[in-house]
Amino acid sequence: MTSASPEPMPSRRALPTEAAAPRLEIRNLRRFFDGRAVVDDVSLQIQAGQVTCLLGPSGCGKSTTLRMIAGVEMQDSGEIYVDGKLICDTVFRVPPERREIGLMFQDFALFPHLSVADNVAFGLKGSKDQKRARVEELLHKVSLAQYIDEFPHHLSGGEQQRVALARALAPKPRIMLMDEPFSGLDNRLRDGIRDETLTLLKEEDAAVLLVTHEPEEAMRMADEIALMRSGQIVQQGAPYNVYTRPVDRAAVGFFSDTNILNAEVNGALAETPFGQFLAPGVPDGTEVEIVFRPQHVRIDFDRNGRGPHPTPSDGVAARGVVKRARFLGHESLVEFRMDFDGSVLKATVPNVFLPDAGRVMWLTVRRDRCFVFPAQG
Structure with a gap:
């Protein structure tokens, strides 16, 4: 894969307003650890309502890319845009809490001392009635309305995963980042919960970047797959095209x-x-x-x-x-x-x-x- 030539550092002004402006755009992101590029010239565009899977083996830079987009890790070069507006380069940086980005990881990280309702409402703004209405709406969508006053330890792993999803979606983020969110579930539950999650994400119209090392998961959920290897995206496109038109032998073998x-x-x-x-x-x-x-x-x-x-x-x-x-x-x-x-x-x-x-x-x-x-x- 040949790297694109570095682009001039843009100003902090918004990009030209266009109907097709991507919800999330990352340009030429790089991150080095101990002199080694773990993310090397990665660029992506994701539209609202689109699910893109960042697919690749462990250690290829997928999670590091996610952390840079979320703002919990700083890139060494490159820019990140949301709806055409720069939110981060190597000088300018919007704080993570102001990026309107939802996060969901394989560790559901629910607060054990809070009820399901309070977990989902955590971080929500507005009146008590507004918060309750949003919580009830989401729990109904994930079929957990009957557990609204229960505590996490009363729920199964699959139910906890759906609570974590509802919590991540509660503030209506423009972008949802998901890092191996289904890896902690057994195979019996995984397919059904993935399908339910995909339906809900589409309804919320967020741009979704899902990190996974499982080709089947990417094929099942993604509108677009970005195949990553050694810190670079080696192929990108619709699942059918990535599967049937691989760029090299390793791309064939990954699926x-x-x-x-x-x-x-x-x-x-x-x-x-x-x-x-x-x-x-x-x-x-x-x-x-x-x-x-x-x-x-x-x-x-x-x-x-x-x-x-x-x-x-x-x-x-x-x-x-x-x-x-x-x-x-x-x-x-x-x-x-x-x-x-x-x-x-x-x-x-x-x-x-x-x-x-x-x-x-x-x-x-x-x-x-x-x-x-x-x-x-």
């Missing part, structure tokens, strides 16, 4: 298991035991990796030592021997030891398919689901 074939390009074609793969624009002699996901491998039966006939969509079949097969609940994973080089390739099949170890089968690869990248290393 799923992968299979990799090594080949050399000659005449814009890469020759492999599965036939030729197109490599347009790649110079002759370039070593490439052909990357494809297990769900895009087709399995066929052995026909007296022969496999299926070649086709333009699936190429040439290659022979393999079943090494292991496992049922995963919604699909089966089958591993093959390939004849051509002894490597192991993985294939997934919907429902139950458990061929015996040692069985000879033939594999083909969908050409429209393969990615060709320069070889790493």
